[in-house]
Amino acid sequence: xxxxxxxxxxxxxxxxxxxxxxxxxxxxxxxxxxxxxxxxxxxxxxxxxxxxxxxxxxxxxxxxxxxxxxxxxxxxxxxxxxxxxxxxxxxxxxxxxxxxxxxxxxxxxxxxxxxxxxxxxxxxxxxxxxxxxxxxxxxxxxxxxxxxxxxxxxxxxxxxxxxxxxxxxxxxxxxxxxxxxxxxxxxxxxxxxxxxxxxxxxxxxxxxxxxxxxxxxxxxxxxxxxxxxxxxxxxxxxxxxxxxxxxxxxxxxxxxxxxxxxxxxx
Numbered sequence: 001x002x003x004x005x006x007x008x009x010x011x012x013x014x015x016x017x018x019x020x021x022x023x024x025x026x027x028x029x030x031x032x033x034x035x036x037x038x039x040x041x042x043x044x045x046x047x048x049x050x051x052x053x054x055x056x057x058x059x060x061x062x063x064x065x066x067x068x069x070x071x072x073x074x075x076x077x078x079x080x081x082x083x084x085x086x087x088x089x090x091x092x093x094x095x096x097x098x099x100x101x102x103x104x105x106x107x108x109x110x111x112x113x114x115x116x117x118x119x120x121x122x123x124x125x126x127x128x129x130x131x132x133x134x135x136x137x138x139x140x141x142x143x144x145x146x147x148x149x150x151x152x153x154x155x156x157x158x159x160x161x162x163x164x165x166x167x168x169x170x171x172x173x174x175x176x177x178x179x180x181x182x183x184x185x186x187x188x189x190x191x192x193x194x195x196x197x198x199x200x201x202x203x204x205x206x207x208x209x210x211x212x213x214x215x216x217x218x219x220x221x222x223x224x225x226x227x228x229x230x231x232x233x234x235x236x237x238x239x240x241x242x243x244x245x246x247x248x249x250x251x252x253x254x255x256x257x258x259x260x261x262x263x264x265x266x
Contacts, residue, residue: 009261013048016260020051020149020186024177027060028194029250030097036104038192041256042154043108051149053180054112055157056101057173061093062086075134077229078159078172082133090170094158101156112154117141118176120161120169135161135169137176140183149184174233182240189237190259191230192250198231199224210238210245 023042029035045052059076066073066089073086082090098114105112120135138161148155157180159173174191181189198205201222208216213235216223223231227247234245248259 009048009257012261016187017049018051019188020053020184021045021188021190021260022053022055022177022181022184022186023190023192023256024055024173025057025192025250026173026194027057027062027093027097029192030056030100031060032194032251034251034253036107037253038250038256039101039104039110040108041254042105043110044257045260046110046152046154053145053149053155053157053184053186054101055159055173055177055180056094056097057159058090058093058097061097062089065089065093074132075170078134078170078175079229080134081129081131082170084133087133087168087170091160091168094160098156098158105154105156110154111152112156113148115141115144115148115155115157116160116162117144117155117157118161118171118179119163120171121163122169133169135171137161137171137179138163140179142183145180145184172229174229178233178237178240181237181242186242188244188246188260189234189242190246190248190256191234192248192256193226193230194249194251195224195226196249198227198234198247210235213238 042052062073062076071085073089074081074083102112117140119138121138123131123134123136145155157176159171161169161171177189196204200216217231230247237245246259248255
């Protein structure tokens, strides 16, 4: 589907208008040369009065920043231990990325704002190990996000959470996207990475029922390590009432539009 193929997308417009899509983009996607095109795809969604929330990761940028500073991060994706130094890396990388996204969206005249909408607390001690500055999501500031969306503003959410005492915690962007999707009643949750969708035992899966995905996860059915987080969060999203979850490759030109506005996807 091309953005100009109005006949192809016309059938979807009444169904999607004024509905909410939550998009979660990995840090590596934002670094890719195709990210500019992905932002244009988001602009097309907004032009059709689809409400968009954009969450993003920063794992790739944390890794690069650690190399520059000759540091070893305790964790890249916000699921393991986050020490002081890694939290500083995460904050620097996330803030830089959020700014890049806001700049990119402004090029296509999209209104966007960084949103500290994730209230979190320390993850605490797990199996005797203090997770330090890794957080757990307490709740989503739904009022803030709905206010922004009602004004036609795209909330951009970094992989960070905040408590009521001014503390910052590292969070996993997939978990944030799941929580936001559930809280806002989104009709689509779209995970965007740099790999081709979801592969089970080496085969690309075009469509799968959430029950079958849960079974594959429980059976350890050959889901690649890099995709397991998204697969787990996709299954959880469906269980929590999100009607449709997509996992797509952000390096494919016009891939987001092709996924949303066609039966075949990419």
